[in-house]
Amino acid sequence: MNDRFFPTGKPRAVQGGIKARSSRGAIAQTWWGERFIAVLERAGIGGRLQRGKTYARKGQVISMEVTAGRVDAVVQGSRPKPYRVRIGAPAFGKAEWAAVESELAGSAWYLARLLAGEMPADIEEVFSKVGLSLFPKGPQELSMDCTCPDWGVPCKHVAAAIYLLAESFDDDPFRILAWRGRTREDLLAKLTIASGGGAPAGAGAAAPESPDVPLADLLDSYFTLQGALPGPSPAAAVGILVQAPDVDVTVRGQALTALLAPAYRDLAD
Structure with a gap:
């Protein structure tokens, strides 16, 4: 895509935008953030991603939300109305x-x-x-859309969101799993249950009412173990x-x- 068809202009300044922490070099710092960027760069779109670095570092991304199967971002360009960006990936x-x-x-x-x-x-x-593959194997597994007039994929607005998404993975690696369909809370709860650490069946439920039997009639069994104790x-x-x-x-x-x-x-x- 040749940018001369869309005259470039200076992007409008954003107050309080999401700004990448690094001012030069790589943006992602952890292995999982770097892994996400590397998957895309090895697929041959690294040059296009570079166009979004400046936007990411200038704070042109106004907001970004990660949910199961998609990332929604709002990016300010040179036009008055910000662009809406969507990055989709299959949720498991x-x-x-x-x-x-x-x-x-x-x-x-x-x-x-x-x-x-x-x-x-x-x-x-x-x-x-x-x-399964934790990270998308390449851009063919991603759907990337932007409301800007540039039909190149990814445009600089999508690229900026991708870089900040990778940096958000640095801050919270569970966001990768949430993008794939499992939040931190749900995953840890299910892991605890699957490994045998969940609450016993019926926990939290009201105990059934006992018949009104005199204590003297229960002495023979009062100190008898009434059920199996939970194991470690x-x-x-x-x-x-x-x-x-x-x-x-x-x-x-x-x-x-x-x-x-x-x-x-x-x-x-």
Whole structure:
């Protein structure tokens, strides 16, 4: 697309826009943010993405919202009315997420990292194991739309939103999973249940009324165990580490809590 068909103008200044933190070089800093940008750049649209860097750094993106399967952004260009941008990606269905959660729940390592708000470096392998890709494999898996007159894809407005989306992944890696259809709260709740750490059946429900029987008639069975006691939960054991105060200790580059997680899992077993 040749930009001469659409005379370029200086974008209108935005007060309080979303502005990229970096002033030069790469915008994404974590492996998952870089991974998202790298997927797109390797697909041959890196040059177009560069056009959005200036917009991202100038704060031309007014707002951005991430929901299951789509990102909606408002970007201010040179015209008075801001442009509306949409970036779509397939969200995984219930059965697909159930397969992922089953794999994640079976590993104390993944549980500890996710419960600590961290994205395990090899989490992509979990998705691959069940036939899924955490990140879009390329632009062919994305739908990118903008209300601007430039029919090049992506235009600089979409590109700016993509860069800020990658940076938002830096801030909150769970946003990647939310984009694919599972919020942080839902994922952690389902992982806890899948790993055996959920509330027992009937928890929270009102207890059935007992017949009015004199205590003297119940003495023979009063101290008898009325049901099986719940066993130790691996997820709950790992959760103890997460709830403990932060300990700024690393061993060979790994957090102490991550190294202790397998031991806590063995204790629960």
